[in-house]
Amino acid sequence: TMLKGMTRLISRVHKAKHGEQHEGQHYNIPLQDLKAVFPHGLPPRFVMQVKTFNEACLMVRKPALELLHYLKNTNFAHPAVRYVLYGEKGTGKTLSLCHIIHFCAKQDWLILHIPDAHLWVKNCRNLLQSTYNKQRLDQPLEASIWLKNFKTANERFLSQIKVQEKYVWNKRESTEKGSPLGEVVEQGITRVRNATDAVGIVLKELKRQSSSGIFHLLVAVDGVNALWGRTTLKREDKSPIAPEELALIYNLRKMVKNDWHGGAIVLTLSQTGSVFKPRKAFLPQELLGKEGFDTLDPFIPILVSNYNPKEFESCIQYYLENSWLQHEKAHTEDGKKELLFLSNTNPGQLERLCAYL
Amino acid sequence: MWKGGEDGKPPRKAGRREPRLGPRSWILRLRHTTVVSTKKNIAALRRETYTLDFIKKQIEEFNIGKRHLANMMGEDPETFTQEDIDRAIAYLFPSGLFEKRARPIMKHPEQIFPKQRAIQWGEDGRPFHFLFYTGKPSYYSLMHEAYGKILDVEKHQNQLRAQGLFSEKTKTKDLIGSRWLIKEELEEILVEKLSDQDYAHFIRLLERLLTLQRGGAEEEFVQRFRRSITIQSKKQLIEPVRYDEQGMAFSRSEGRRKSAEAEAVVYAHGSGRVSVNGTHYLRYFPVTQDREQLMFPFHFLDRLGKHDVACTVSGGGRAAQAGAIRLAVARALCTFVTEEEVEWMRQAGLLTADLRVRERKKPGQEGARRKFTWKKR
Numbered sequence: 160t161m162l163k164g165m166t167r168l169i170s171r172v173h174k175a176k177h178g179e180q181h182e183g184q185h186y187n188i189p190l191q192d193l194k195a196v197f198p199h200g201l202p203p204r205f206v207m208q209v210k211t212f213n214e215a216c217l218m219v220r221k222p223a224l225e226l227l228h229y230l231k232n233t234n235f236a237h238p239a240v241r242y243v244l245y246g247e248k249g250t251g252k253t254l255s256l257c258h259i260i261h262f263c264a265k266q267d268w269l270i271l272h273i274p275d276a277h278l279w280v281k282n283c284r285n286l287l288q289s290t291y292n293k294q295r296l297d298q299p300l301e302a303s304i305w306l307k308n309f310k311t312a313n314e315r316f317l318s319q320i321k322v323q324e325k326y327v328w329n330k331r332e333s334t335e336k337g338s339p340l341g342e343v344v345e346q347g348i349t350r351v352r353n354a355t356d357a358v359g360i361v362l363k364e365l366k367r368q369s370s371s372g373i374f375h376l377l378v379a380v381d382g383v384n385a386l387w388g389r390t391t392l393k394r395e396d397k398s399p400i401a402p403e404e405l406a407l408i409y410n411l412r413k414m415v416k417n418d419w420h421g422g423a424i425v426l427t428l429s430q431t432g433s434v435f436k437p438r439k440a441f442l443p444q445e446l447l448g449k450e451g452f453d454t455l456d457p458f459i460p461i462l463v464s465n466y467n468p469k470e471f472e473s474c475i476q477y478y479l480e481n482s483w484l485q486h487e488k489a490h491t492e493d494g495k496k497e498l499l500f501l502s503n504t505n506p507g508q509l510e511r512l513c514a515y516l
Numbered sequence: 517m518w519k520g521g522e523d524g525k526p527p528r529k530a531g532r533r534e535p536r537l538g539p540r541s542w543i544l545r546l547r548h549t550t551v552v553s554t555k556k557n558i559a560a561l562r563r564e565t566y567t568l569d570f571i572k573k574q575i576e577e578f579n580i581g582k583r584h585l586a587n588m589m590g591e592d593p594e595t596f597t598q599e600d601i602d603r604a605i606a607y608l609f610p611s612g613l614f615e616k617r618a619r620p621i622m623k624h625p626e627q628i629f630p631k632q633r634a635i636q637w638g639e640d641g642r643p644f645h646f647l648f649y650t651g652k653p654s655y656y657s658l659m660h661e662a663y664g665k666i667l668d669v670e671k672h673q674n675q676l677r678a679q680g681l682f683s684e685k686t687k688t689k690d691l692i693g694s695r696w697l698i699k700e701e702l703e704e705i706l707v708e709k710l711s712d713q714d715y716a717h718f719i720r721l722l723e724r725l726l727t728l729q730r731g732g733a734e735e736e737f738v739q740r741f742r743r744s745i746t747i748q749s750k751k752q753l754i755e756p757v758r759y760d761e762q763g764m765a766f767s768r769s770e771g772r773r774k775s776a777e778a779e780a781v782v783y784a785h786g787s788g789r790v791s792v793n794g795t796h797y798l799r800y801f802p803v804t805q806d807r808e809q810l811m812f813p814f815h816f817l818d819r820l821g822k823h824d825v826a827c828t829v830s831g832g833g834r835a836a837q838a839g840a841i842r843l844a845v846a847r848a849l850c851t852f853v854t855e856e857e858v859e860w861m862r863q864a865g866l867l868t869a870d871l872r873v874r875e876r877k878k879p880g881q882e883g884a885r886r887k888f889t890w891k892k893r
Contacts (some may be wrong), residue, residue: 247799281677438802490698493818493820496820496821497811497815497820498808499788499820499821500788500811500814500815500820500821501804501807501808501811502798503796503797503798503807506800508798508804511804512804
């Protein structure tokens with residue numbers, strides 16, 4: 160490919176070397192990496208952009224850099240630190256999360272990535288009564304999808320980690336102690352009825368064993384405010400279900416508590432998929448509610464804001480280089496000012512605007 | 517029985533009798549007809565004409581009524597003008613009708629009753645005007661007058677040339693800002709119907725008079741047939757610049773669109789931050805179309821990042837609020853901008869208030885325009 164302009168950095172530069180001077184520049188993720196690290200989890204519009212340009216480019220921005228800095232200096236003996244990315248709609252929280260995940264994947268961490276927790280609290284068709292605990296409800300579909308993606312993302316770990324307990328699925332099947340985690344995952348994928356329990360087991364085992372030091376665990380949850388809100392699901396007798404009664408949510412909450420060490424927890428708030436929350440809410444207090452805020456209480460909030468002028472320029476340059484902006488005026492100063500005003504440097508808005516330009 | 521008149525016919529009263537139902541029931545209906553003295557005016561009976569006496573009586577009644585009205589309103593009867601009358605009537609008889617011409621009015625009878633021609637011939641049947649038999653006496657007499665003036669001016673010019681005092685200078689008065697009378701107005705003045713060719717002929721005569729060198733009397737004659745037109749842009753109201761506490765120059769103005777009202781405060785020097793009702797415009801208008809509306813005045817004047825705006829808006833819907841803010845912002849920007857650019861803005865339609873409002877639903881129809889489904893049977 161021809162040499163692209165100053166706004167690009169090819170990923171031959173090791174991710175660890177992203178420093179402050181790289182702020183505002185794009186870096187490339189090779190496509191095979193993309194499939195391996197992000198089977199799920201990229202926002203759909205970004206996936207479309209990747210398909211159009213035939214390459215995945217993320218911009219290096221300050222919140223992500225800050226987080227990377229913290230992650231590089233984590234002390235794995237201390238309990239896992241919680242980082243919460245919050246900000247207005249369309250400012251780039253999910254993509255920053257993806258940046259972090261890519262970094263950690265390159266550093267050989269085990270990634271536990273839940274792409275959107277809101278998907279687990281709304282629009283679920285099949286709810287079964289949980290086999291493990293009578294009061295809770297299972298979501299076989301969502302659990303099995305997630306297990307499949309988890310498997311693609313963390314192939315190499317599944318054989319290394321060994322289960323430390325015996326799990327009996329039903330009369331005929333059981334997993335012995337000491338068998339690799341991959342078996343549990345397989346069991347969940349094949350037997351969809353037990354998928355939720357399989358997820359629960361995976362989470363429990365990972366939490367227990369991350370302190371041992373074999374691997375570093377990164378828990379990345381997008382839309383974490385779904386864990387403590389209301390659900391849109393109802394039982395057959397039309398009574399509403401609280402999030403605690405869903406097994407997936409219950410286990411995830413245990414995961415997000417910082418009573419384990421050996422990794423980090425990065426969370427993102429999201430209003431876009433949330434249920435029963437006002438459109439203009441973006442602060443952690445508003446979106447998490449009292450209960451969520453108290454549970455997550457000692458956390459490090461990181462604000463993701465709109466582009467600053469340098470980043471805005473760089474984004475426009477990127478589009479121009481890929482010949483994405485076809486309007487003649489897009490090259491001129493005036494055109495840029497127009498785009499600036501219309502999108503007000505909001506990355507999501509800018510992307511939507513440019514989609515039709 | 518009646519008393520015999522001159523001809524042995526029943527005496528003619530100013531009225532028409534209905535055919536009788538009983539031997540003595542004459543039902544008289546009073547109509548406004550001219551008092552018929554000779555037989556030749558029967559043609560005039562066909563149209564409803566107002567007698568001179570009648571009109572005079574109306575004028576007297578109007579004046580007396582005007583004085584009564586002035587007394588009622590507590591004002592001085594001597595200096596009671598037509599505008600005062602209008603205001604008093606609007607106050608005493610408030611009307612909710614939308615059509616202004618249907619509301620109660622009190623005006624001088626000359627403006628209410630249509631102008632009528634007085635009888636144009638005398639008792640012996642001989643017409644007064646020498647051009648009566650042309651059919652349009654006042655029109656032809658006007659043409660005659662105008663042509664007479666042209667001939668006079670030419671004669672005067674020939675005399676001056678003969679004496680050698682002829683000067684070539686032609687003072688052309690500025691005809692911009694005035695227009696010729698239209699045909700309807702001329703018909704109104706002459707109380708006669710004209711054809712298009714007559715009207716064109718007359719205008720040509722007047723223009724010919726204008727090309728010649730003319731004196732004051734001719735000028736006055738021509739000016740009688742010109743009306744002035746006001747240029748639209750001079751009516752543009754420009755807000756003065758105001759300064760607030762920190763010494764920042766700003767300008768405030770209002771705008772309205774379809775029941776949304778907005779008030780915008782535009783600061784002269786800023787960086788393009790716009791806040792609506794306290795929140796940022798990106799959060800207030802998630803739709804791109806609304807933000808484009810906000811951008812339009814700035815974009816038009818190429819001042820995208822140079823002004824700060826703080827506005828308040830209420831009422832209406834999403835697009836109506838955007839339109840109202842756009843109008844308010846455009847009006848506020850007039851203060852910081854040259855006259856020429858104000859004219860450009862006006863021509864672009866930025867400064868015109870959009871009159872479109874929701875149309876009323878009519879009875880017998882489903883909506884404002886949509887009719888009920890037509891069923892054949």
